[in-house]
Amino acid sequence: MEEDVDQLNHAELVDKNFVLFAEGCFGLFTSKIAASLIRYRGDRCVAVIDSRKAGHTVQDVLGYGGAIPIVGRVEHALPLRPEVMVIGKGLHSAELPSGWKPHLLAAVRNGLHLINSIHYRLTDDPDIARAVRAQGVTVWETKDSPTVPLNRARVLDLDTWVIHTCGSDSNIGKKTAALQIWHEANRTGTPTGFAATGQTGMLISGHGIAVDGVPGDFMAGAVEHVVMEAAAGNEWVVVEGQGSLNHIGFSGVALAILHGALPHALVFCHRLGAERTKVWETPIIPIPELIRMNEELTVFERPAEVAAVSVNSVGFSEEDYRREAEKLEADTGLPVVDPVREGGAARLVDILRAHRQRTADRQLVRQR
Known part of the structure; x- marks a missing residue:
């Protein structure tokens, strides 16, 4: 044996x-x-x-x-x-x-x-x-609840830049977008940690916590713990999203991750063409409204903006994808990327690097 x-x-x-x-x-x-x-x-x-x-x-x-x-x-x-x-x-x-x-x-x-x-x-x-x-x-x-403390906002003291993939539903590509960013950022010279918040991310990376198995009061603390671990020795951390704020079953998990991770930037994820949530079949409200909802619910100590929209365009022809992506860009005013269709997250990582520089410049202006 x-x-x-x-x-x-x-x-x-x-x-x-x-x-x-x-x-x-x-x-x-x-x-x-x-x-x-x-x-x-x-x-x-x-x-x-x-x-x-x-x-x-x-x-x-x-x-x-x-x-x-x-x-x-x-x-x-x-x-x-x-x-x-x-x-x-x-x-x-x-x-x-x-x-x-x-x-x-x-x-x-x-x-x-x-x-x-x-x-x-x-x-x-x-x-x-x-x-x-x-x-x-x-x-x-993987769903066993670990012993974790309440969220103490220790992430605010990190020098690491935190990115969080949020979205419009479950099972739309939040984990995939996070993993693609993780791989590409490391490949191109930015040491980046991956904060797994669900069982699949844990099985791929070998660490993390399944947040949906944690008692409600401790979910944000569990996310804080995972982010702190992923930040060690890294310039960036990418936090895997779960559920969505508009999801009648999984909104609590989505909010706990948003507040536990205290991200500097958001990547909003959406399955192109989807009009209703999976399983529950509730209407998906307009994407610009969902983006604003996520931005407004980041905490005042660290307000975060969506830098880009990452889409899952499975089933779309290249022509249809381009047409729908352009429409979504016009609706949101944000770049739209499919990191799987495009063969990786190179463009997404470039967008995030520019977003980091732009927000850092704004912060310097405010300090002056």
Whole structure:
């Protein structure tokens, strides 16, 4: 048996080869954790489990990811030597879907460690808990609430420049925009930390906190803690957004991140063409109004402005994308960028650097 994984930190655990569990739901928007891990940690993924799409490749379904196979059962992935099974879908529920349990038990009984991305604690199930003890494997419950203090606004004392990706809905590209900025800023010489606030960001970066698993009074403090950690040794920190201020289910998390991160700048994220929020189907109010809402709810100690709009334009032709992006630019007065379509966040990072200089110049004028 391999070394005791209890002695490994999360960064070491996520560096192991894994199989993604996305039974009945593998897709770009239907299993966003799986889709993100394929994009950013695809070198460690040996297979995806989804019996409905077995026989296809990840490339067939997502349009990226290459020849990673999709299989129907855990046992079919074992010849590829995974060490961990990652649940690749979050749920708007605290229940364990009944059809998942046989797959989870099969993984544990074959010696795979589990990374759990849902609110239900897997070891609360007696059968899974028994199997975990018998096999000596580790279960990382990413939604377990850590012990964190109340927000004390310590971020205001940092020299690090803080960027926060907010947006119009959940599952629209806030994490992707943050990760693209993180990669590009580091690539071009600006040491930048990534502050993960959700389970997918944690699995990609190896650190962070799932803020939606933290009691309400402590959410902003949890974000402050993550930002402080990500700031060490860095000039910038990019804070992953969650939910949205206009979301009837996740507005509290969005506001806690905004106030815990105390950003200098915002990047507003939107899925191009979306008119209603996912799942709840509430109308998305005009983007200029949402941008103003986010800016107005930053705290007076550090008012922040939106520097750019980052869009997810999946499904749009290049011509349609350009037309819609130009319209959104006219409506908001801000540059519009799709950091995936454009092959990276180079333009977005250039915009942020100019925004930082411009706001710093304004601050000097005020001080004089």
